[in-house]
Amino acid sequence: MIKGRVAGRVWSTRRIGSLPQGALLEVELENGSRLIAFDPLGCGNGEAVLITQGSVAAAFFEKAKAPVDALIVGAIDETA
Amino acid sequence: MIKGRVAGRVWSTRRIGSLPQGALLEVELENGSRLIAFDPLGCGNGEAVLITQGSVAAAFFEKAKAPVDALIVGAIDETA
Amino acid sequence: MIKGRVAGRVWSTRRIGSLPQGALLEVELENGSRLIAFDPLGCGNGEAVLITQGSVAAAFFEKAKAPVDALIVGAIDETA
Amino acid sequence: MIKGRVAGRVWSTRRIGSLPQGALLEVELENGSRLIAFDPLGCGNGEAVLITQGSVAAAFFEKAKAPVDALIVGAIDETA
């Protein structure tokens, strides 16, 4: 998995039907690059998150063919 | 997923039979590199798109063995 | 596989239910980048480890759908 | 998929039995790096090609377990 920090949200009205409904968050990784991950946890802007990539990210969805290759699997505990 | 911007189209007359018919778009990513993605949405040149990569991209196609590892899953909403 | 060295542990209280219980270790790779890997071996801080990535990492878990894309498969023998 | 240009051929006499017979071409990518792809199309040196990577490349072969992670899926049309 990789760590990142939520940097915004992406909206896509024109999309393929098999893309699941739900939040698509833009996450900034530690090296400065960005990716878009599906968020089932309701993470907020600036929150530190743990992301799983590849086919195991898609396995989260009940229907086997969700075209999702990045999934937020946890919010990272941060000490205040 | 990753964000990119449509930068052109690739044509391949001599191809393997299992490569699906349809548009193969060249997409420029935020880091300047490029990849070729299958486009089921009819995206236009310069449009911002969301791309899924790997085996989950191939799962979009009815026949399980489509050799496609990058799929445009949505056009990104952009404010005018 | 890739080599790395354990550099800490990540805690995630708010997480998806299918993420297995167990240690999530932060591992520093030889190029200086970091990833988070599931550790079934009880590795300690500073220990050299061997990591497998991708869908074969998830296959370690009995339930097929564990969203884990990096697994510590061995501690590397180091001469004293 | 990614674009590349055929830069040579690799020969391997001592190989595992499940590696399919056929041409293994060295392809130079746009960023200057190189990979080795299986070529079912008989591409020539210097030709521009489209390559699919990962498990979907292996799905091209009738026997499911071909250890091939890069496949030339098309020759790219180039205007003279």
Next chain:
Amino acid sequence: MIKGRVAGRVWSTRRIGSLPQGALLEVELENGSRLIAFDPLGCGNGEAVLITQGSVAAAFFEKAKAPVDALIVGAIDETA
């Protein structure tokens, strides 16, 4: 696939039970980075090899769940 050159061997006494017995070789790639690949061919130090990565590398093993994501599939013929 990618080309590399055998640069050593890695030993791991404390390992998960599903990691297959056999040589784990450290291979230096053309860009200077290194990875660890399972070697079913008995390659020697300094030998040029061809490596397959990802889930298709694991498919080499009879038991489906071998956590191996890099496999030496051939020794590359080199002219003397």
